[in-house]
Each structure stands twice: as structure tokens, then as C-alpha cells.
Amino acid sequence: MTAYPIDLIRAAFPALLQSRTAYLDNPAGTLVPEQVIAAVAQTMATASSNLGGRFAASQRADAIWRAAHEAAAEFVNAASWQEMVIGPNMTTLAFQMAQVISQTLSPGDEIIVTRMDHEGNISPWLAMAEARGLVVKWLPFNRESWRIEPEDLSALLSPRTKFLALNYASNMTGSVNDVAALTALARAAGALVWIDAVQLAPHRLPDVQAIGCDFLACSSYKFFGPHLGILWGREALLRSLPPHRVRCASDDIPDRFCTGTPQTELLAGLTATIDYLAWAGEATGHAGTRRERMAGAYNAFDAYEAGLTRRLIGGLTALPGVKLMGIANPNLFAHRVPTISFTHESVSTHRFAEALAAEDINVWSGHNYALEPARHLGLSEEEGVVRIGIAHYNREDEIERTLAVIERLVS
Template identity: 55%
Template sequence: MVFPISHIRDRFPSLSVKDGERDRIYLDNPAGTQVPSTVIDAITHYLLHNASNAGGAFATSIETDRTWRKAHEDMATFLGANSAAEIVIGQSMTSLTFHLSRSICHDFRPGDQIVITRMEHEGNVGPWLEIARDRGLEIRWVEFNRDSWQIEPEDLAASLTERTRLVALNYASNMTGSVNDVKRLTRIAQDAGALVYVDAVQLAPHHLVDVQALGCDFLACSSYKFFGPHMGIVWGKEELLTSLYPYKGRCVSDASPDRFEMGTPQYELLAGLSATVEYFAELGALCGGSGDMRAQIAHAYDAQRRYEEPITNQLIAGLQTIPGVTIYGISNPNRIAERVTTVSFRHDRHDPKAIATALAQSGIHVWHGHNYAYEPARALNLPLEEGVVRIGLSHYNTQSEVEHTLNEITKAVKIAG
């Protein structure tokens, strides 16, 4: 069936906001997506009708308890987890990773090794560098292949030793958009005796996540990257979460996930998180899917990928026609399934800030800089103070928006030149 783009755009009220007479075009999606009205309504409804702390005998507190449980249950469904006990929710992926790194590495010994790939966002680098410094651990790096733009299995295997305790793996790059074969890489790491911590922040807005199929030990994502509120989520195997040493207050339950969720949760955002998962199920039904919530979510991803991939190829092909542009990532249209919609580029005469500023003046929202893809930028020998221009499409963007953006980039380059 035809992807119902008009109906979908109507679900996102911010898409109709104008700056004067000028439409906004949101291509800043890798840093954070817009949200549907149902998510906004769920947050507002909680604040109006159920604002309370948890654990009380009165109505609003009982509803708050239900909101907390439902958010964990819904995220378990969203990620394909075995149970809600495997879902840890917090402020952000980075803050959760910093917190959990202390527990994961609690029993590591000086000289033990953590392997990190050069594709990682800083959120899956900084926490491991800090705990390695604290505990005398060794960091080993795995380069990404400059031809495939992916982590090659043989390169990961070559980095592993009998002292490797953990591997930090990037699922999809927030700079190049490349998607790694995390299932295969996980198997290689685990065969060497290592735990695997996966950053799926950039993948989750575009591809279905199935933690059981992947076989990894931990997986992190951020709901504000897939049309939800500003929250981070980490899935972990229940037997691991219950065996780790928890850094927590004395009054906190020792049950999972309570033992890793510090302080009072953001209950209104948890209500929005459930509405975000429900949005995917509703999208699946709208696109002709059937079955339970997980099946509907899977159908939504299939439908949006069929829509997003052609406009991503349109963007890449258009950029390739602009003299002086270099794209950092997979540009072969036959490999579109091996990347997400994030496309980064540089021009040989104009710095990224100048191009991004020119686009902003035309109402087109894009990012410039290293965008916390610090290691990829260093690996590619990019000027860190400049980085790249980064464009990221979503399922609510249109072919005409891509065409207009390409025209404005061409205009910006000519005017500046």
C-alpha cells in the first residue's frame, strides 16, 4: 500500500509551525525527532490528572505506579525483551551508561580490557574510558573499514584477547549512518568471553530492534530519537542485571530494574514513553499490519523503511551532483539497507557551519560539527572544530523537502563561492 505520508504528518503538530511565512523543514532528526500529538497529550494528561509520587494508597499514586509499570512493559515489547525487569529507564543513554559502567566493571581487574570501536558516539566511549581510568583497565580500539564503512568481523576478532571483558559496539553510526552486523559481531565477542554493550540510539528510529535475536548482553537507546520524550533506555539480560553490583541508596529495592533507576522517575515522561510505543503500533495498523503490538511495531518499521530508503537515496544522489561535496558513509544505492537515513558531508571550499547557517536561514534544520561522533571524526582526519554537515531524514519528511534542501545547498555553495 502507499505510505500514508499526509496522515502521518498530520499526527505531528510541530510540522505545521512556521517562522513567519516560511515553513520549517526538520532534517535534524539524528539529534532528536519531533513528537506526535498523542505523546504530547499523554504527558499533559498525566500532569493534569495523575501528578503524584509512587507507592501511595490514593488514586493518583496508584495511577503513577501503573504508569511506571506500563512504560517498562511497553519498552520490553518494543525491544523484544523477555520481561519488563530487563528495562532500565533514566535521564539519557549517556547518563545510564555512565551509571551502569560502574556496576558492569565492578569486578574487573587491572589489566582487563575493554574494546571500543572507532564508530562509537561519545556516549558509548566516555563512560568506558572513565571506568578504565578508575580501575586500571586497558582500552583497545577497533577501526572501521573505510571501504565498507562498517566494523568488519575479522578486525574485531583480531582485537580480542583472553583479557577482554567487554566490547562496546555501535549499531548505526550517528555520523556515517552505517549499520553494523551486530548479531555476528556479538557472537565473535561472546565466543571470546566478553560482554557486549550495544549503542542502538541511531538505529531504533529506523530499524526494528530485537534483543533476543541479537544475543547481546546490553542495548541502549533514546526515546527522543524515535518520536518520544527525552529519556534513555537500557535493556539488559535479567540474569546479568540481577547479578551486577548496584550503586544505589539504602532504601531502594534490590529488584530489577529498581536497583539501577536512581531517584524519583520522570513519571510524566514515562506516560509519554508508552504513548510513543503505541504510536508505532498505530502506524503499523495504519499501514495494513495486524497481530499483537510487537507485530504491529514490526510492520511499522517495514513500512517506514520502504518509504525512507528511496528518499535517502534521492538525498545521496543529489549531493553527489554538487561539485566539491564528499559524503562520509555508504553511497551505493544497492547498499541502502546497510545504512540509516543519516547523511554527512563536507564541501571542499565551504566549512560546514557556513552551509548549515545558510540552510537555517531558509528554514531547513540541519546539524554541523562532530555531533559527539568524536572518534569517527578523528578516524576520518576531519577538523574537529568543523566536523561535517549532517542531514537526517525521518518517515515524516517528504521527497519535496529533500529536493528543496538540495536546491538550497547548491545555492549556498554558489553564493558562498
């Protein structure tokens, strides 16, 4: 096996060359490699025109738009680039599509949302339910497995179930759900399934064909790219749903769900992000198509991050008064991403965050928009958790620095 090239990986990220900061705030947004920054700047300099013109700058913008949709399709393993809707962020896309989907539903129809999700995958659907008179059912996660279990979903499904909003990986506990099994149950009952893959995408490569869902959403700024939201939907479904557009826009897909002038420079950055992931695959000893190289990169990321996660969780659980919120057994790391949250019996979560920030270590405290998980776990909504998020460019010495600060606070 090729040794993980951590120094080569880190050299791709300008932020890591400019300071000793330990960026462990990755669940909220990851760093961006140089090639993404360069692609954004180059596009702003040479292709800042709107689409559809007969002059060169506009034609360059057209090509960038198309390339980004093709790259996004490759990232999620879509059947066609036309299945990709790209917008400002996942939450905005969810609110937009909630308006669209609501037009296919009737009062009394049932939707299911989970106690595991970020508010971006709850609030849009609650608003949809309120506007259309829908019945909302809440799907809990299991406090022992830290995952959503199929039997709990089965208990909520009925002939009136029309929609399930499902979390792939938790932004608080890091738990990864068996979304393929859960999707199969919901679709067999006649429901549409929307997957929030925002927290999975920095660590594992999504595959909509393997999942079998109807929609999958993620955000490229969570997987080393620019601030964009990415939505995949089944082509036949997207064509059948009511459009959400201005009158003179195309009725084809994805145009019928695209509003306003696209962020062409960020679309260029998205393509460069996919190319970075393929480059990382090559750097870790993998070859093949762009997606195959991406898959290789993610396999390398996963193995490397698991080592850092093992050290962080082992160090935290050895400290007095620390309570981990998530899977701690290394044998079950396949069921989690390296987002590690904890509380302490006497030290405020915000005190931990402040002390770590003073040592140039970035982490988050609070509920981090995981409002329902905080409630489900009986946590203070104001205090929430201390959240430490590992990415493939973090180093072991950063984990050691972090544990040292936490140990001083609890000793």
C-alpha cells in the same frame, strides 16, 4: 502494497502543522506526535504523585510506571519488563552502569571501544578503564565498507577481553553494523557486549533476542518520544551485578539500578510513543500484536526513507566538491540509516548549516559528538560534517529544497 500515507503521518505531529520548517535534524532528536504530548500533559494533571502510595493518584503513577516498562520491553523484544532500566538519557545510563560493571573487573582486564561511536558510548567506558586500571583497545571501522568488520574485531580479542561497547548505527555516517555477528565473536571470547542502538531505533525495530547481546541502550527522544534513556539487560546478568541505589530502595530489578523519583509523565509519554508506532503500523496496512504492528511500521518507514535517501545522496554526489561520508550505493542501503553527512572542498560545514537555517531547513554541522569518527576520517574536529537526517515524516519537497540551497552555495 498500501501507499505510504505521508499526509496522515505528518498530521500526527503538531510541529509539522505549525510551520514550513523542514526538520532534517532528526539524528539529534525527533519530533513528537500529539498522542505523546497529550499523555505527558494528562499524567502531569492526574498522576504527578510519587510511587507506592495507597491513594489513587499514586496508584495511577504505579500503573504508568509498569506500563512504560512493559512497552519498552516490547519495543526491544525483551523476555521480561524487569529487564528494562529507564533513566534520563542513554549517556547517563552508560556512566551509571560503567560504575556498576567496573566492580566486576580487575586491573589489566581489556575493554574494546570503537572509532565509530558517539561519545556517549566511549567516554563512560574510558572513565571506567581509568578508574580500574583496564587496558583499552580501539576497534576501527573500515573506510571502504564504512562498517566494523568481524576480522578487525577478532584481531583485538584475547582471553583478557571482558567488555565490548559496540555501535549499532553511526550518528555521523549512518552505517549499520552486523551487531549479531560481532556480538557472537565477543561473547565467544568471554566478553560482555553493550550495544548503543540510539541511531538505529528511529528507523528499525531492535530485537535483543536476535542480536544476542548483554545490554542494549537507546533514547526515546530519538524515536518520536520523550526525553528518556532506555536500557535493556539480561535478567540473570542484572541480578548478578552490584546494585546502584539508595539503601532503602528495593534490591529487585530494575529497582536496584533506578535512582530517585521516576519521571512519571515522561514514562506515560513513552508508552504513548510505542502506541504511536503501532498506530503507524495500522496506518501502513499492518495488523497483529503491538510489536507486529510496530514491525510493520518500521518496514514501511524503511522503504519510504530509502526513496528520500536515494534522492538526497544522488543530488549531493552530483554536485562539485561534495564528499559524502558514508555508503552511497543504493544497493547497500540495508547497511545504513538515512543519516547523510558530507563535506565540501571549499565551503565550511557551518556555512551550509547557516544557509539552510535561513531557509527554514534544520540540519547540523560539526562533529556532533562523533569525535572519534571525525578523527578516524581525518576531519577537522571544529568543522566536522554537514549532517542531514531523514525521518519517516519528511517529504520529497523538503529534500528538493535542501538540495537547491546546497547547489547555490557550491555553484
